[in-house]
Amino acid sequence: MVSTRFYVLILAPLLSASLIPILDPAYAQEEGQFFNRRIEIWSLFYKLMTAAFIVGAVVNGVILFIVLRFRERKTKREVKV
């Protein structure tokens, strides 16, 4: 079974990373300065693309790992020639 400590170690850094944009002072609008939609929207697009590729890599890596581990455990199977 997975311990509580394990949850804290894995999830706490990720959840704290999700709070970074909320605390980011770069979004604060000063007088006379407006939200630059061109920069912010494209910046968000690149972040989403990065996240999509990381999630894809993690999912594929786990699937590959599970498949290879399964294959290694089945080496005793007889092969008829």
Next chain:
Amino acid sequence: MGHTIYEWVYIGVVVGILIWVGADSWLVEKHLEEIPEEATTIRVVAQQWFWTFEHPDGTKEVGELHVKAGKAYRFEVVSKDVIHSFNVPYFVMTMDAVPGRVNKIWFAPAEPGEFLIQCREYCGLLHYQMRAKLIVEA
């Protein structure tokens, strides 16, 4: 099997990344929807197959829109006939013009220049020619 640790790691990483991008998207969306109070209102009238822009002082422009850099503008997008879509690709701005509705969108150009305005919703025979020029003055 009894090897749930790998599954939990992968669920944790994926959920964490999705929470991160979700929070960021929510924040950007919030800023995009908050129209500054000092924004100048321009009425954008779409009809087959040209754009008319009405300024607060009553002046109208057809096929061209003159604005000033460093100022915020709120567009009230309406249509006189069919569904159109007000699109300024450079400023990543798109808003549908629907008959009977007033849709709002805002922007604040930072730099002067000439930019394309186009219809982004197929609206009939000359849809491809339904273009205008956005002129941002210094």
